[in-house]
Amino acid sequence: AKTLGQAEMWFGAGRGASSAVVVLFGSGVGACVTTDPIGPGRALEWGHLKVSVRGRLCRCGARGCLEAYAGAEALLARWREAGGRPPHGADEETALAAFVAAAYPGDGATADPAAVAVLEETAEYLGAGFADLVNLFQPERILVGGWAGLLLGTRFLAAVEEHARAYALAYPAARVTMGMGLLGPEAVTVGAAILPLADFFARGGRREESGPVGEAPAWAETVRERAAR
Known part of the structure; x- marks a missing residue:
């Protein structure tokens, strides 16, 4: 997440923004928040935000x-x-591509109701998660990348954004733009x-600069001893 955020801020969709959150969708989800366009961002364990009690x-x-x-x-x-x-x-990756194709079939084919239902529910969960980032x-800006994010694409992101703006506070929500990253699968x-x-x-x-090495704290020595057992 941190490397994706760094790439998009320097060379991708984050250029010119004073602050951004870059979201990584892969097997799981993570995020990188950047408040300094030049300096490194901070990785967030955003995927472990609670969206459903029990x-x-x-x-x-x-x-x-x-x-x-x-x-x-x-x-x-x-x-x-x-x-x-x-x-x-x-x-x-192949299975997720089949899932997306089942939900968004082309040439007038009938969509898989199960895939559509899962995507619609997921869009709302993600919208709530985006709203927390906004608040x-x-x-x-909030930018989406990662191999799974690229597969889900702009159509899915539009549904997520709709929920995010409904769940977020009106003032910050009116001042954020949401979009896809520009650097593709090589961004990381x-x-x-x-x-x-x-x-x-x-x-x-x-x-x-390398300063003098101080004495290790007592807790560090305890951890080493336990690991050696």
Whole structure:
């Protein structure tokens, strides 16, 4: 999430924004919040925001996390539970592409009701999650990336945005724009390459100074001893 955010802020849809939240959709969901266009952003465990008390079990072990409803893994699980049939033996990306095609078929074909229902419910959960980002950080932009986000696309994002504006406070919601990232599936790789530059510029172009190494705190020694047992 941090590398995706860095790439989109420097070279993608975040250019020119004073603040942004870049959302990463993959097997799970995460986000990067940036309040300094030059410096590195901060990764958020946004996927573990609670959207349903005593809700679905998340892979983190807690219940009701956004990721339990919105990541690719959760989307496919919920589609199966609703009667959908992902391609047998397909990897996650191929299965999600089949899910999206079932919900948004072309050439006048009939949409799969189970896929449509899951997507509509997911759009509302994500809208609530976006609204929390708007209310907490009041960003200028919210951008969506990651392989699953790119597969879901602008049509799905429009539904998410509608819910987000309904759930968010009116003042910050009126001042945020929502859109897709521009750098495609290679955005994370681009961001990883420029993170050292972002750190360098954040230090004013100076080398990182190494100070004297102090004595390790007592708790650190205790942790090491327990790990060695």
